[in-house]
Amino acid sequence: DAGITQSPRHKVTETGTPVTLRCHQTENHRYMYWYRQDPGHGLRLIHYSYGVKDTDKGEVSDGYSVSRSKTEDFLLTLESATSSQTSVYFCATAPGVGYNEQFFGPGTRLTVL
Amino acid sequence: GQQLNQSPQSMFIQEGEDVSMNCTSSSIFNTWLWYKQDPGEGPVLLIALYKAGELTSNGRLTAQFGITRKDSFLNISASIPSDVGIYFCAGQALGAQKLVFGQGTRLTINP
Numbered sequence: 039d040a041g042i043t044q045s046p047r048h049k050v051t052e053t054g055t056p057v058t059l060r061c062h063q064t065e066n067h068r069y070m071y072w073y074r075q076d077p078g079h080g081l082r083l084i085h086y087s088y089g090v091k092d093t094d095k096g097e098v099s100d101g102y103s104v105s106r107s108k109t110e111d112f113l114l115t116l117e118s119a120t121s122s123q124t125s126v127y128f129c130a131t132a133p134g135v136g137y138n139e140q141f142f143g144p145g146t147r148l149t150v151l
Numbered sequence: 152g153q154q155l156n157q158s159p160q161s162m163f164i165q166e167g168e169d170v171s172m173n174c175t176s177s178s179i180f181n182t183w184l185w186y187k188q189d190p191g192e193g194p195v196l197l198i199a200l201y202k203a204g205e206l207t208s209n210g211r212l213t214a215q216f217g218i219t220r221k222d223s224f225l226n227i228s229a230s231i232p233s234d235v236g237i238y239f240c241a242g243q244a245l246g247a248q249k250l251v252f253g254q255g256t257r258l259t260i261n262p
Contacts, residue, residue, distance in 0.1 A: 042193075069248060071249075080154070080239070080252050080253070080254045080255055081194075081239070081252045083249060086248065086249065088248060096249070128193050128194070130193075138182070138243065138248075139182075139184055139196055139199050140184075140196075140241075140250055141196060142186075142193035142194045142195070143193050144192055144193050145191075145192065145193050
């Protein structure tokens with residue numbers, strides 16, 4: 039258990055509104071990741087971070103931005119939410135040294151109406 | 152993006168039966184991971200494999216890192232109701248910062 043929390047756990051919002059999801063970890067892991075999970079698509083990487091202020095895009099990054107101002111927090115922002123962004127969002131962390139298994143948070147269920 | 156071919160997509164078995172699932176890739180991986188996801192929760196790491204040919208157990212679960220480095224297998228012996236869920240494989244290439252995931256195997260157990 040990597041001590042990962044996500045907030046909020048559930049959110050309903052309207053199309054066009056900005057949304058920020060937070061991932062917080064207490065394990066001092068270097069890497070942090072944001073995934074979305076949709077039926078028929080499995081887990082898809084949105085963005086990831088390999089250190090404070092160091093981020094890179096994943097395979098489905100359009101419409102999302104991220105920020106990491108300190109080791110323990112990784113924020114995912116939907117600047118203007120769309121219905122296609124209705125999904126379950128998971129944060130994951132990895133130590134970044136030695137074996138690099140990823141550990142997942144509990145998820146955030148986001149519904150965009 | 153790249154995905155692993157995980158099979159079967161779903162399994163319906165009787166309690167007490169053994170289960171086998173596998174993942175294959177067109178690329179070589181240096182790490183294979185197996186996760187289980189319960190409804191409404193995040194994936195939980197079950198087993199990690201780091202060497203070709205490696206066989207690792209975690210209770211009733213056994214996973215193997217294929218010799219070719221392009222496949223991995225997960226077996227569950229004597230299934231019980233709490234084994235129900237979705238099992239994901241994931242592979243990581245040497246030096247890569249990202250995992251490649253399979254589409255998952257949904258396991259259903261009839262009591």
